[in-house]
Amino acid sequence: MDPVSRLSHDLSAGAPVVSAWCGIPDPSVGGVLASEDFDAVTFDMQHGAVDFECIVRAIPLVAAQGKPSIVRVPVGHFATVSRLLDGGAAAVITPMVNTLEDAQNLVRFAKYPPIGQRSWGLGVRPA
Numbered sequence: 001m002d003p004v005s006r007l008s009h010d011l012s013a014g015a016p017v018v019s020a021w022c023g024i025p026d027p028s029v030g031g032v033l034a035s036e037d038f039d040a041v042t043f044d045m046q047h048g049a050v051d052f053e054c055i056v057r058a059i060p061l062v063a064a065q066g067k068p069s070i071v072r073v074p075v076g077h078f079a080t081v082s083r084l085l086d087g088g089a090a091a092v093i094t095p096m097v098n099t100l101e102d103a104q105n106l107v108r109f110a111k112y113p114p115i116g117q118r119s120w121g122l123g124v125r126p127a
Contacts, residue, residue, distance in 0.1 A: 003040075003063065003066055003067055003068040003090065004090040006068075007039070007040060007068045007070075007090050007091065008090075010039070011091075017039045017040060018039050018040075019038055019039060019040040019041060019070060020033035020036065020041045020042065021044060022041060022042065022043050022044065022048065022058075023043075023044040023047060023048020023049055023050060024048070024049065024050070025048075025049040025050050025051065025054050027054055027055075027057035027058035027061055028058075029058075030043060030055075030058035030059075030061055030062050031058065031061030031062060031064065031065065033062075034061065034062040034064075034065035034066075034067040035065050038067065039068075040067055040068045040069065040070050040090070041058075041062045041067055041068075041069055041070070042069075042070040042071070042072060042093070043055050043058065043069065043070070043071045043072070044072045045071060045072060045073050045074050045077070045080070046072050046073065046074045046075065046095055047072075048072075052080065052083065052084070052087075055069070055071055055084065055087065055089070056084075056087040056088070059087055059088040059089060060088070068090030068091070069089050069090055070089065070090060070091045070092070070093060071089045071091075071092050071093070072092070072093040072094075072095065073092055073093070073095075075095055075096040076096070076102075078094070078105045078106050078108070078109040078110075079109055081094065081106065081109045081110050082109045082110065082118045082119070085110065085118075092110070094106055
């Protein structure tokens, strides 16, 4: 089973998933963390110093270790979600989704039509 499917399966089944947490803005750190005994690597854009460019360079390093990448986006940065998914992120953590409008905006950027309005572009893989 590929890493993204395994993560989805484990989360759906309620199985524990242990993820490394990375806020260091060097893509190689994510690759090193993925070589350890973690189920995934989570990159923290909200409180960490990692930015989009760092993460899209780190995702292939994590994938090379057979692990999925998860990204925590800054509050309200829903447009970044579609770019991260296009870049190969297996999942996103979206903090502070407190209203129906917040949830609708998130879905709009994360899901393809007819559920959302995410467009498709060339990237690592469509999620």
